[in-house]
Amino acid sequence: MLYNMVKENNLNQYEPIGITDDFMFFAVMIDEQICTRLLQELLPELKIKKVTTKAQSQIKGGREDKAIRLDIQAFDERGRIYDIEMQLSRDFQPKRSRYYKALVDMTTLLAGTDYDDLPPMFVIIFSPFDQFGDKERVSDYIVYCPKTHRALGDSTHVIYVNSKGVNGEVSPTMQKFLDPMNGQVGRKNALINDIAERMDYYNHNQEWRANRLEYETTLRHERKLGVDEGRKHGLDEAKMADALSVMVKFNVSAEEALDALGVPKSDQPKYLQMMKEKV
Structure with a gap:
């Protein structure tokens, strides 16, 4: 309503x-x-x-x-x-x-x-x-x-x-x-x-105007998704960089570095893949 x-x-x-x-x-x-x-x-x-x-x-x-x-x-x-x-x-x-x-x-x-x-x-x-x-x-x-x-x-x-x-x-x-x-x-x-x-x-034409308004709403939503996705990707990159730094500084494995940074086990495969591609 x-x-x-x-x-x-x-x-x-x-x-x-x-x-x-x-x-x-x-x-x-x-x-x-x-x-x-x-x-x-x-x-x-x-x-x-x-x-x-x-x-x-x-x-x-x-x-x-x-x-x-x-x-x-x-x-x-x-x-x-x-x-x-x-x-x-x-x-x-x-x-x-x-x-x-x-x-x-x-x-x-x-x-x-x-x-x-x-x-x-x-x-x-x-x-x-x-x-x-x-x-x-x-x-x-x-x-x-x-x-x-x-x-x-x-x-x-x-x-x-x-x-x-x-x-x-x-x-x-x-x-x-x-x-x-x-x-x-x-x-x-x-x-x-x-x-x-x-x-x-x-x-x-009111129907056409309504369709255009819906289009604008959809477009704004798509843009927000893109911004949110970009922001999330940036945070992921930063977390990956921190893990690599911990690995080098303390001579530990990637999994141990991610554990030390408090990354949940369920999220670690994603970061491990990113680190693999990075190095």
């Missing part, structure tokens, strides 16, 4: 959110027409005619994998794959794109595709921050040899779209999509108007 009262109060105090919110971005980009038109503006050289979209969302309570994901997979008429997400963190993690590429390839291979037939893949990351500090609007990263400048040709791209960028050309429509990411809202463009209408719908 108390949870429902708090939830209802939060919904009543709900403030409209913009496109940089990953839950809103997810809701907008799952629309195939909007996703197609935005990709056409971002990648005109690919001459994309139409894409189908697939939600890659996972909201789980477990810590075994990266549970919280709100990215979109899109597939065009030529079989090319686009993994699209909004990157909100200022704590830039380049290996995140590697993680997404690996997930997409593994899913494709499990579906029965031979590695020789893996389709071109584009991991597209929109960000309201200048992650690289180079002020580029769009950065297209491929694997290549720094010495010869020859591309490997594995048909993978990681594309960062920086709303704060001022260098490099994008289409007028693409720029009008980047403007709302910077808080500059305008509706004098057909695509942007359609996006704004879809956002208005969700901002005024």
Whole structure:
């Protein structure tokens, strides 16, 4: 009862959110027409005619994998794959794109595709921050040899779209999509108007707002679990270091050192394994 009262109060105090919110971005980009038109503006050289979209969302309570994901997979008429997400963190993690590429390839291979037939893949990351500090609007990263400048040709791209960028050309429509990411809202463009209408719908839809609130609660819980796990791991490392010090100082076995530190017998196998890996 108390949870429902708090939830209802939060919904009543709900403030409209913009496109940089990953839950809103997810809701907008799952629309195939909007996703197609935005990709056409971002990648005109690919001459994309139409894409189908697939939600890659996972909201789980477990810590075994990266549970919280709100990215979109899109597939065009030529079989090319686009993994699209909004990157909100200022704590830039380049290996995140590697993680997404690996997930997409593994899913494709499990579906029965031979590695020789893996389709071109584009991991597209929109960000309201200048992650690289180079002020580029769009950065297209491929694997290549720094010495010869020859591309490997594995048909993978990681594309960062920086709303704060001022260098490099994008289409007028693409720029009008980047403007709302910077808080500059305008509706004098057909695509942007359609996006704004879809956002208005969700901002005024109480069921969707409740789902987003649940998502935020789950995300906070996942983050707390991560912090708690990290803190616990740090304490374990400190305890292991103390045990190693006792072993050396008093010339005793690992078990005797752990006993001296008051580590319960039930917990000792964990520390023994950590010490084995350490030494």
